[in-house]
Amino acid sequence: MNRMTAISPGAEAADPAALVTRLAEAARLAQRTLAAMPSAARAAALHLAADALRAATPAVLEANAKDLAAGKANGLSGAMLDRLALDDARIAGIADAVAAVADLPDPVGQVIDQSEQPNGLKFQRIRVPIGVIGIIYESRPNVTADATALCVRAGNAALLRGGSEAVHSNRAIHAALVEGLIQGGVPAEAVPLIPSQDRACVGAMLTASGLIDMIVPRGGKSLVARVQADARVPVLAHLDGINHTYIHHAADPAMAEAIAVNAKLRRTGICGSMETLLIDSAYPKAAALVAALIDAGCEVRGDGRAQALDRRVIPASANDWDTEYLDAIASVAVVDGLEDALAHIARHSSAHTDVIVTADEAAAERFLAEVDSAIVMHNASSQYADGGEFGLGAEIGIATGRLHARGPVALEGLTTYKWQVRGSGQTRP
Amino acid sequence: MNRMTAISPGAEAADPAALVTRLAEAARLAQRTLAAMPSAARAAALHLAADALRAATPAVLEANAKDLAAGKANGLSGAMLDRLALDDARIAGIADAVAAVADLPDPVGQVIDQSEQPNGLKFQRIRVPIGVIGIIYESRPNVTADATALCVRAGNAALLRGGSEAVHSNRAIHAALVEGLIQGGVPAEAVPLIPSQDRACVGAMLTASGLIDMIVPRGGKSLVARVQADARVPVLAHLDGINHTYIHHAADPAMAEAIAVNAKLRRTGICGSMETLLIDSAYPKAAALVAALIDAGCEVRGDGRAQALDRRVIPASANDWDTEYLDAIASVAVVDGLEDALAHIARHSSAHTDVIVTADEAAAERFLAEVDSAIVMHNASSQYADGGEFGLGAEIGIATGRLHARGPVALEGLTTYKWQVRGSGQTRP
The missing domain is CATH 3.40.605.10 (Aldehyde Dehydrogenase; Chain A, domain 1)
Incomplete structure (x- = not known):
């Protein structure tokens, strides 16, 4: 034998x-x-x-x-x-x-x-x-x-x-x-x-x-x-967790702040942590949201409109949108509506976990349907991306490939x- | 874009x-x-x-x-x-x-x-x-x-x-x-x-x-x-269909003959066709079974004991047990009981479709549990290995890999x- x-x-x-x-x-x-x-x-x-x-x-x-x-x-x-x-x-x-x-x-x-x-x-x-x-x-x-x-x-x-x-x-x-x-x-x-x-x-x-x-x-x-x-053997793996949290204009401000801070800072070194915060240009409490992140100890790197929200925001480079910091750093972009958010995520997401925060059910359902990631969430912190939290008991890993198994395995x-x-x-x- | x-x-x-x-x-x-x-x-x-x-x-x-x-x-x-x-x-x-x-x-x-x-x-x-x-x-x-x-x-x-x-x-x-x-x-x-x-x-x-x-x-x-x-991209494929039909000692002889002849000869060029027939040494109608295959137009290549069953059986070479003929040729081996059949299949099967013919339910269930192929059948022709026959409507192929999808896809x-x-x-x- x-x-x-x-x-x-x-x-x-x-x-x-x-x-x-x-x-x-x-x-x-x-x-x-x-x-x-x-x-x-x-x-x-x-x-x-x-x-x-x-x-x-x-x-x-x-x-x-x-x-x-x-x-x-x-x-x-x-x-x-x-x-x-x-x-x-x-x-x-x-x-x-x-x-x-x-x-x-x-x-x-x-x-x-x-x-x-x-x-x-x-x-x-x-x-x-x-x-x-x-x-x-x-x-x-x-x-x-x-x-x-x-x-x-x-x-x-x-x-x-x-x-x-x-x-x-x-x-x-x-x-x-x-x-x-x-x-x-x-x-x-x-x-x-x-x-x-x-x-x-x-x-x-x-x-x-x-x-x-x-x-x-x-x-x-x-x-x-x-x-x-x-x-040459099939691999079950994920590379990056470049996870987005999109704050829709109809998000509850207290919920948005709690989710963004938790998603980024609860544990920064896990693959489910948020790396990019997308704030809708029609969201009324954007400045307070960015300030809350910075006050909680997060370095924020932003596009031009995000920099205008708080003078402590550092200019983001093109690389930042594709970077998994695994640290107390977030990139922040201001986007014009759901369509723009979906386009940003399609371009930069690593297909691990992406989140929308909104009180608008129709917007949430469209996000859950159209974002093509292993895990899509509505009104919850991406830090929940974990087999135990999903009720699976334990996980061998989180898969971002498309075949066999996806998400917490x-x-x-x-x-x-x-x-x-x-x-x-x-x-x- | x-x-x-x-x-x-x-x-x-x-x-x-x-x-x-x-x-x-x-x-x-x-x-x-x-x-x-x-x-x-x-x-x-x-x-x-x-x-x-x-x-x-x-x-x-x-x-x-x-x-x-x-x-x-x-x-x-x-x-x-x-x-x-x-x-x-x-x-x-x-x-x-x-x-x-x-x-x-x-x-x-x-x-x-x-x-x-x-x-x-x-x-x-x-x-x-x-x-x-x-x-x-x-x-x-x-x-x-x-x-x-x-x-x-x-x-x-x-x-x-x-x-x-x-x-x-x-x-x-x-x-x-x-x-x-x-x-x-x-x-x-x-x-x-x-x-x-x-x-x-x-x-x-x-x-x-x-x-x-x-x-x-x-x-x-x-x-x-x-x-x-x-x-470098995941492949859904099967290589060989080296499919076995094992005639257990408790097989009904008429059923065994009908299934073996159909599995081999209905269409010889499809991946679900039988390539190797395993006959239990305690099966009483072995000679008639081999004769039926040959009389139906099949060339039979056998081990020593199979050759003893009919003088028209040609000696098999070591390669025959690992060959997908896709033609009116079958390799035939005589095995000593279920254990021996399982061992032969574990060694030579391409994990596509393997069949047991028997009236003994316990033997059948053990075969269905232990043969590690995409499709395992009891008392049916391996020619049924087809998505349409499985009620799937149509198939893109039959997968013999182990991940994502197996059998008719x-x-x-x-x-x-x-x-x-x-x-x-x-x-x-």
């Missing part, structure tokens, strides 16, 4: 493609076991994994201390070190998240639709796991657990490839999870950790057509861009379907 | 990428018009297109005669010429198919699911068109009409790239359809015909990420393989979805 078993470990370390092939082939075999397990057994195994992770807290903290020391020595930024750092509470949170995914409803086996033809053939489309999913991620060690839990819950194998800066933390978390999963009957081969030292392993994963069914990159723009550029997005056809001897005339 | 308008026609002809870019950008703009049309208006426009095609029968026949003459001069095979040839009845059939697609239920705007969160946010997932779809096809001119109809019905623009051997036929069919579509309010730019003389246009389509949302190849294995190898597979979120001023805590 495994055409790589003849290769010695030494030769394999020198050949990342052979290593990835061996692990992916083993994962595919293990995935069959996983898919054949009853849903409750997969859930129970994930609870055991969560328990094992809780019990391994001291070992995980020790490993994490090594990564943090190496990160400091290597000059990682404070933000990077914060993403890397674990403590008792964070580990408990990671374990709780694994347990929460275990308790999510299982999409596998769901009947999507069914029909019967006049010739008596019965058709059912049922959800099945995708198969082998490659996860390529950066410094946050919680992804090791999140991705494992989501993949296993939906019956998928996961090839986990974390960042080298988190290598010890990822290994410790992975070892604990695997201990619990094995107790629960899930083969360890279903969730292999790919060595993070060798960057060539990423290239091997990206070109492993037929071995890996889908790649999910989790990390910064440069990682995702590399994955999208080089992958949770368990359903980690499944595909097959057609089951039941007959009684029909032959086709 | 269109950064290519400054290029002269001469320069553009020399630059296929510029031509494809210009046509795709114009198609994307036109697609917005199409998507904003009411469903009934898109249906009415397709009926006008079908009428215009019927009215253009003489012009289409004249164009087809040119292609046939060129094909004969260029030494096209009889099968290729047959695929290319049109007559009154075939043109009427093509027009009827366009009208039938016009009458299919429109998936666009369907609410997939909806929910409300405790904070009052309301979520709906609604189907929307994918956008711009590239169709790359070979000699059959009917694809020009089929693909146009399916794309337009679901609100998509279609970039049509037919084979050079059908250039005049495709142009004549396209001109007629566009005449009808324009009458119905569909912009001609939504369904451009890409020049078929220049092979570089195919390469330009395959790498047009961001301009083309999905490529559908329709044609032989070498075309599909080239598209899959070179595409019809209108629903030409849509994606977006999330509409309706609030009342919610900001995220």
